[in-house]
Amino acid sequence: MGNGLIYVMAVNIVIWIGIAFYLFSLDRKIKKLEREMNDPSH
Amino acid sequence: MLIIIASFLYAKAAVGFPGETSRIMIYHVPQAWVATLAFFISMIASILYLSKRRLNADHIAVTAAELGFLFSILATVSGSIFAKVTWGSYWNWDPRETSIVILLMIYGAYFALRSAVPDPERKRVFSAAYAILAFATVPFLVFVIPRITMSLHPEDTMNPVDPQLDSRFMTVFLGAMVAYSGLFGWMFNLKYRLLKIEEKIYKGLEEWEMD
Numbered sequence: 001m002g003n004g005l006i007y008v009m010a011v012n013i014v015i016w017i018g019i020a021f022y023l024f025s026l027d028r029k030i031k032k033l034e035r036e037m038n039d040p041s042h
Numbered sequence: 043m044l045i046i047i048a049s050f051l052y053a054k055a056a057v058g059f060p061g062e063t064s065r066i067m068i069y070h071v072p073q074a075w076v077a078t079l080a081f082f083i084s085m086i087a088s089i090l091y092l093s094k095r096r097l098n099a100d101h102i103a104v105t106a107a108e109l110g111f112l113f114s115i116l117a118t119v120s121g122s123i124f125a126k127v128t129w130g131s132y133w134n135w136d137p138r139e140t141s142i143v144i145l146l147m148i149y150g151a152y153f154a155l156r157s158a159v160p161d162p163e164r165k166r167v168f169s170a171a172y173a174i175l176a177f178a179t180v181p182f183l184v185f186v187i188p189r190i191t192m193s194l195h196p197e198d199t200m201n202p203v204d205p206q207l208d209s210r211f212m213t214v215f216l217g218a219m220v221a222y223s224g225l226f227g228w229m230f231n232l233k234y235r236l237l238k239i240e241e242k243i244y245k246g247l248e249e250w251e252m253d
Contacts, residue, residue: 023228030235037242 066124066216072222073117078112078184080226081149085177088170100166101237103173104156105230111149113226118142141183148176 084106091099120141125139126132133139155172159165 023232026232027228029199030232030239033239034235 053218066120066127070117070120070124071215071217073113074184075118076222076226077110077113078180080106080113080179080225080230081180081201084110084173088173091166091170091175097166097241099145099169101234101241103170105233105237107149107152107173108233109226109229110151111146114142114146116150119148145183146181148179153175 071172084103087099087102087106090096091103121139124133125134125136130137152169156165156169159168162186
């Protein structure tokens with residue numbers, strides 16, 4: 001494990017967390033939309 | 043299940059061991075694999091659409107083609123960085139690099155075709171026929187051309203069993219394959235559900251206009 005490599009890894013993890021967070025929020029929004037569509041009383 | 047996939051991604055980034063630059067392979071190869079898989083799914087769904095005329099099949103075809111395009115770009119970019127450190131240049135029109143550019147242009151044309159035809163029914167039929175033709179080029183561009191010409195790209199493209207890699211590397215590598223496939227499945231699922239919602243809204247609008 002070289003010195004610079006730890007930064008590469010850190011940046012990588014941050015990017016992946018960002019992607020995962022974005023996908024999770026998108027998933028939630030879609031779920032909400034689906035619920036609203038199936039139940040028009042909202 | 044989604045959490046498992048996501049945690050897989052973190053774990054993958056956190057581990058990874060031998061030779062510094064070879065780590066790119068952990069990302070590069072699964073990206074290429076997922077892209078090929080996506081284009082394959084797109085072709086199957088297009089065939090289904092042409093035979094059954096189900097709207098769902100069209101949704102699957104577009105979603106898969108979009109994600110295939112995205113992952114091809116990712117594989118190209120990571121491959122280019124890989125090329126810089128191993129071959130000495132980001133881009134030198136190696137047969138491998140040229141073939142991926144042709145592939146990207148072919149699938150780029152797919153989206154151009156979709157947005158160019160205004161009638162939705164004709165759009166779906168045209169693009170389904172095009173997707174089948176487009177996939178016919180994939181085996182040549184991905185597997186054949188880099189092999190019949192002199193290429194710097196490793197010979198065993200798409201052959202994950204390389205005895206030169208140690209077992210810990212292989213564990214992470216196969217983990218990355220699974221994780222990328224899972225990521226693809228997740229993104230596919232999201233895009234597909236969005237298209238379903240869109241479809242419902244359009245249907246609702248049409249009924250509303252008729253009233």
